[in-house]
Amino acid sequence: MQIGRWNHQAAGAASGHSHSSPHESAPRGERSYSARPSRSSEGRGSYQSSSHSGSYSRRPYSGGDRPSFGARRPAKRGMGSFGETEAEIAKFTNKTVVTTEEPVFVPEHKFADFDINAHLKENILAHGYELPTPIQDKAIPHALLGQDVVGLAETGTGKTAAFLIPLIDKVMKQKGERILIMAPTRELAVQIEKELAGFAKGLGFRGMVAVGGANIAPQISSLRHEPAFVIGTPGRLKDLMERRALDLTGFGTVVLDEADRMLDMGFIDDMRLILAKMRKERHTLFFSATMGKEIEKLIGDFLSSPVIISVKTRDTSKNVEQDVVRVPRGVDKFDVLADLLKGRDFTRVLVFGRTKFGVEKLAKALSRLHIHSESIHGNKTHPARMRALDAFKTGKVSVLVATDVAARGLDIPAVSHVINYDLPSTYEDYVHRIGRTGRASNKGIALTFVQG
Numbered sequence: 001m002q003i004g005r006w007n008h009q010a011a012g013a014a015s016g017h018s019h020s021s022p023h024e025s026a027p028r029g030e031r032s033y034s035a036r037p038s039r040s041s042e043g044r045g046s047y048q049s050s051s052h053s054g055s056y057s058r059r060p061y062s063g064g065d066r067p068s069f070g071a072r073r074p075a076k077r078g079m080g081s082f083g084e085t086e087a088e089i090a091k092f093t094n095k096t097v098v099t100t101e102e103p104v105f106v107p108e109h110k111f112a113d114f115d116i117n118a119h120l121k122e123n124i125l126a127h128g129y130e131l132p133t134p135i136q137d138k139a140i141p142h143a144l145l146g147q148d149v150v151g152l153a154e155t156g157t158g159k160t161a162a163f164l165i166p167l168i169d170k171v172m173k174q175k176g177e178r179i180l181i182m183a184p185t186r187e188l189a190v191q192i193e194k195e196l197a198g199f200a201k202g203l204g205f206r207g208m209v210a211v212g213g214a215n216i217a218p219q220i221s222s223l224r225h226e227p228a229f230v231i232g233t234p235g236r237l238k239d240l241m242e243r244r245a246l247d248l249t250g251f252g253t254v255v256l257d258e259a260d261r262m263l264d265m266g267f268i269d270d271m272r273l274i275l276a277k278m279r280k281e282r283h284t285l286f287f288s289a290t291m292g293k294e295i296e297k298l299i300g301d302f303l304s305s306p307v308i309i310s311v312k313t314r315d316t317s318k319n320v321e322q323d324v325v326r327v328p329r330g331v332d333k334f335d336v337l338a339d340l341l342k343g344r345d346f347t348r349v350l351v352f353g354r355t356k357f358g359v360e361k362l363a364k365a366l367s368r369l370h371i372h373s374e375s376i377h378g379n380k381t382h383p384a385r386m387r388a389l390d391a392f393k394t395g396k397v398s399v400l401v402a403t404d405v406a407a408r409g410l411d412i413p414a415v416s417h418v419i420n421y422d423l424p425s426t427y428e429d430y431v432h433r434i435g436r437t438g439r440a441s442n443k444g445i446a447l448t449f450v451q452g
């Protein structure tokens with residue numbers, strides 16, 4: 001863990017031309033965090049088997065051609081994927097890697113030590129959090145002092161509570177304080193709001209989610225109530241601003257969550273435009289898993305002398321056993337997948353595919369074999385994605401097929417396996433994918449299909 005101070009460079013908010021993102025969309029109502037019970041999940045997704053047949057040929061999978069596990073020979077593969085060389089393939093297996101135990105993290109603070117609202121403290125404990133995670137331990141004290149913070153941390157580190165806890169406290173202490181949270185995907189925005197709802201129970205302020213994809217009207221009417229927290233994706237936030245439903249002049253605090261992913265998704269112009277419309281003297285909390293040139297520039301342009309906190313992340317989780325599944329030439333990898341998924345241990349499996357179309361087709365083809373599967377990808381509406389996710393989380397289906405973008409930031413408990421059916425584009429994507437399993441103290445298995 002490192003803490004540093006960012007050398008502030010002259011701020012120059014370039015307001016750029018913006019566009020709407022294909023990943024955007026779908027409204028959620030606002031939520032008032034009064035003492036009433038939190039809203040339950042939004043309906044269940046009942047799986048409908050489709051009669052549409054995908055192009056996965058139903059060649060019977062012969063035992064003699066079984067895929068072997070383990071790294072081997074070089075081979076030429078498709079362009080634009082990570083895992084095209086043997087050196088890269090070797091990174092998909094950790095069987096032979098001896099990992100040394102990391103020292104147990106001893107936090108400097110307890111939640112009880114923080115000078116925060118007493119009711120909020122109770123809610124944190126009721127949420128099951130006993131001790132702060134490293135990012136929380138280091139970021140919360142600075143955020144409570146009103147300092148700008150850059151948190152270099154990825155999903156799974158507890159970064160959400162690292163910004164929510166001090167900001168809820170701020171809303172309790174400063175009447176009328178409003179907070180904008182920008183996140184790259186609808187799912188992440190919804191997840192943040194859920195965590196907020198847990199911490200904010202009974203505190204008497206409102207929060208709402210402003211994401212694209214469906215009807216904007218309920219979001220516009222929610223905004224009329226001036227909720228303390230607005231959590232949204234940049235495209236929809238910009239849209240709401242253009243419709244004059246969202247006036248950012250009243251917002252003194254902004255969080256950019258997974259800023260690097262927002263950049264990857266092409267939100268940079270929207271992000272800059274939104275930040276430029278906010279008050280200059282504001283409180284900014286900025287989270288990113290990586291620190292590239294563009295991220296540095298954003299920080300330089302929009303943050304004021306931030307404290308930089310880097311939570312050392314291992315390349316891959318030691319809780320995840322990684323291996324490759326060799327699919328010999330002539331064998332259809334769909335058959336290999338179907339065969340694997342019939343295994344008893346494959347209780348909750350996240351399968352990654354490269355394209356929205358391929359992901360949809362794969363889930364349907366699996367379901368036709370009675371391996372009940374759902375899919376999430378950018379072509380689905382927000383409610384359909386939430387239903388699919390809910391069906392997976394509640395065990396209604398055991399397989400969720402996803403694209404990288406749709407699965408980003410999702411926190412799904414007890415994923416037994418991550419299967420990289422299609423190779424990831426980059427090693428970073430690989431690390432994100434396999435990070436969906438082996439969470440908390442659970443063990444997980446990540447298998448990567450390698451053909452040829």
Ligand code: AMP
Nearest residue numbers: 129131132133155156157158159160161
């Ligand atoms: P995040 O990185 O914010 O997506 O959080 C990852 C997971 O860690 C979520 O399931 C959180 O509920 C959980 N979590 C975050 N902070 C704590 C904490 N202090 N104690 C226990 N669990 C936590």
